[in-house]
């Protein structure tokens with residue numbers, strides 16, 4: 001790790017200690033209270049500036065590698081902090097950077113960099129989860145704008161987003177991923193209604209069912225070319241998968257450290273349970289899995305930095321990191337037993353949160369299909 005990145009991580013540790021200490025993470029999780037106050041701290045530390053291209057080639061050559069380490073560090077302290085950072089950096093800023101026009105960038109990038117809020121992606125629908133191309137929300141042309149009608153489900157951070165990025169069908173005769181366009185919608189616009197959903201984990205990233213009843217947007221609020229919404233989403237996918245993989249590796253490391261610390265201190269049969277080989281080997285396997293997942297996440301970040309095609313690597317990094325977190329938290333629960341089952345234990349939060357990542361933002365099954373297709377085997381997603 002370079003000196004700059006190491007000192008940045010040191011500053012992140014101090015900032016989190018001050019603004020999101022462990023007891024505050026537990027309180028927020030229990031009360032479903034998102035740590036949105038951190039956005040200002042991220043901005044003051046210049047973390048969002050790191051997402052933007054700089055004048056320095058050397059610095060830019062390691063941009064995602066550096067961000068990956070930062071995301072991992074945030075994930076180590078609290079997944080809720082890393083996911084919030086990623087929603088601004090990977091999804092919001094990179095969607096604008098990759099697909100928006102100059103006027104849209106000028107309008108929204110400064111707000112995101114200043115920590116004034118995040119964007120939310122409104123893609124999934126009741127009948128369109130893994131099969132995102134099955135969406136039915138439509139946008140119909142009128143005068144110089146569009147009217148959006150439909151329903152979205154499980155949209156994270158929608159109520160307090162600066163803008164919702166809504167995927168809507170603009171070609172009524174289209175099927176699958178074609179004929180879909182992205183629009184920036186004000187969550188407070190007339191015709192938008194939201195209901196918050198209750199859930200078992202990730203309680204600090206609030207999820208909403210959203211109704212759109214002839215919601216009017218201007219053509220200026222369309223992102224990218226007409227009917228190329230999926231093309232735009234694809235351009236942001238690597239960044240989102242890189243951010244999630246790094247954050248999840250950080251949380252997995254926290255789970256291993258927590259389990260190891262407990263095993264060293266907890267005595268049964270007159271000895272620390274860490275001295276029993278079955279526990280020690282379990283911990284050794286957990287650490288090895290996390291180290292392997294970290295290598296893949298860093299490899300993906302390096303591939304993004306060198307502008308390589310990383311479709312397969314992005315799928316692999318997301319698959320391995322999320323499945324690793326699921327496994328190590330399951331082992332962590334077993335090692336800590338009743339101590340982890342207690343409501344106030346961090347381990348059960350890691351374990352509950354981990355259940356989302358192996359299906360959210362591309363399920364493990366769909367990712368395996370993508371990797372298989374890249375290898376020239378399998379029937380493909382639609383098969």
Ligand SMILES: Cc1cc2nc3c(=O)[nH]c(=O)nc-3n(C[C@H](O)[C@H](O)[C@H](O)COP(=O)(O)OP(=O)(O)OC[C@H]3O[C@@H](n4cnc5c(N)ncnc54)[C@H](O)[C@@H]3O)c2cc1C
Nearest residue numbers: 121122123124129130131154155156359360361363365366
């Ligand atoms: C807490 C939370 C936050 C979310 N945040 C957002 C958000 O911000 N924005 C957004 O747009 N969406 C969001 N989602 C939706 C999320 O992306 C979907 O849940 C995800 O795409 C999976 O869809 P599904 O739940 O409908 O599962 P389904 O698609 O019904 O899948 C069910 C199972 O079938 C498997 N399966 C499906 N198709 C195949 C196939 N072809 N081959 C093999 N197996 C298959 C899947 O892998 C899975 O195991 C969120 C969901 C949750 C729970």
